[in-house]
Amino acid sequence: MxxxxxxxxxxxxxxxxxxxxxxxxxxxxxxxxxxxxxxxxxxxxxxxxxxxxxxxxxxxxxxxxxxxxxxxxxxxxxxxxxxxxxxxxxxxxxxxxxxxxxxxxxxxxxxxxxxxxxxxxxxxxxxxxVRRPQGQPRVAKFAPHRSGSHTVLMVGSDCSAGKMTVALELERVAAQRDLNGSFLATGQTGIMISNNGLPIDHLISDFVAGMVEEQVLQLAEEHDWVFVEGQGALNHPGYSPVTLGLIHGSAPDAMIFCHLAGAKTIDGYENCPLPSLQRLIHINEDAIDWVRQDGKCKVVGLALMTVGMNDEEAQAAIKAAEEETGLPTTDVIRFGAEKLMDALQQHFSAH
Structure with missing residues (x-):
């Protein structure tokens, strides 16, 4: 240490x-x-x-x-x-x-x-x-993951929406349930925490999907659950390319959507309003289906960041998000990630 x-x-x-x-x-x-x-x-x-x-x-x-x-x-x-x-x-x-x-x-x-x-x-x-890339560049081959493994990608409405935190909290709950899980870091902070991972915002764009794919394939061979840290957002005017490469490279079986409660625009882009949560969820599901084409990868839970709210306000925001999206919702820092892990296990048991 x-x-x-x-x-x-x-x-x-x-x-x-x-x-x-x-x-x-x-x-x-x-x-x-x-x-x-x-x-x-x-x-x-x-x-x-x-x-x-x-x-x-x-x-x-x-x-x-x-x-x-x-x-x-x-x-x-x-x-x-x-x-x-x-x-x-x-x-x-x-x-x-x-x-x-x-x-x-x-x-x-x-x-x-x-x-x-x-x-x-x-x-x-x-x-x-930490951001100096390791490993050989490669183009994605769209190779299937090991049967029985579950790859879960965190996506979101903006940068700094809690994607790394949610992935780490899900890994923690999986361990508590004696599930064989692993966290894949894709940004500098996650790499510093796990001492491993891939700095995808420093890769040549042609190789983002391929190098992510390689990491996910290796982890899926060894673990039943792979929790992939998300980056950026598909609707972000500056960072959408890295998000798309991550979605196609990880080829997730399910996604968790991350959002800052109350946010109306992309942070730092006041002329870039956020679409509705339903619209944001749809574009992420649609993006993976461009290549999977089976409609099986869904957003199965919503993680809200309720920083700055008291517990009553946070619970109200969570309830409103659940009513809007129909998805189980929580703030993993305040209330834990058990609700999201329950949703993932139920999703995979039904498929």
């Missing part, structure tokens, strides 16, 4: 630092501190105003973080464009000088930075650029 300090200077919020919060919630590694001088003196729970990381201190900088004896520094944000903020360089340099490995999910690779790479080589520390 690593002892990680997370760097999220002036950016430690639920939305901007979802890499950090995902690792704090799910990683087997121990997060010993989070760097954000605007929250120094608090703990993670106080900084985020959520019940998470009550035992993890917020610190001013890497020098203060060193007292907690970390062995790795993780960059805890994924900014648009994916570049390292220039004001953060000294913190990475200091971390390397003290023998800390560097873990980065940025699109700009830290190991391609001559100064930082040379410093790491001199200190004998590792730089792990």
């Amino acid at each position: 690593r002892r990680i300090v997370i760097l999220a200077e002036a950016a430690f919020t639920l939305h901007r630092a979802k890499t950090a919060t995902g690792v704090i919630r799910y990683s087997k590694d121990k997060v010993v501190a989070v760097i954000d001088s605007t929250h120094a003196g608090k703990n993670v729970a106080q900084a985020l105003n959520v019940a998470l990381g009550e035992d993890i201190p917020m610190v001013r900088d890497i020098n203060e973080a060193l007292q907690y004896e970390p062995d790795a520094l993780m960059i805890g944000i994924a900014p648009v464009g994916g570049a390292l903020p220039p004001s953060w360089r000294w913190q990475l340099t200091t971390a390397i000088e003290h023998g800390l490995d560097i873990i980065s999910g940025l699109h700009t690779f830290i190991s391609d930075d001559e100064e930082l790479r040379t410093a790491a080589e001199q200190k004998g520390v590792m730089i792990w650029d």
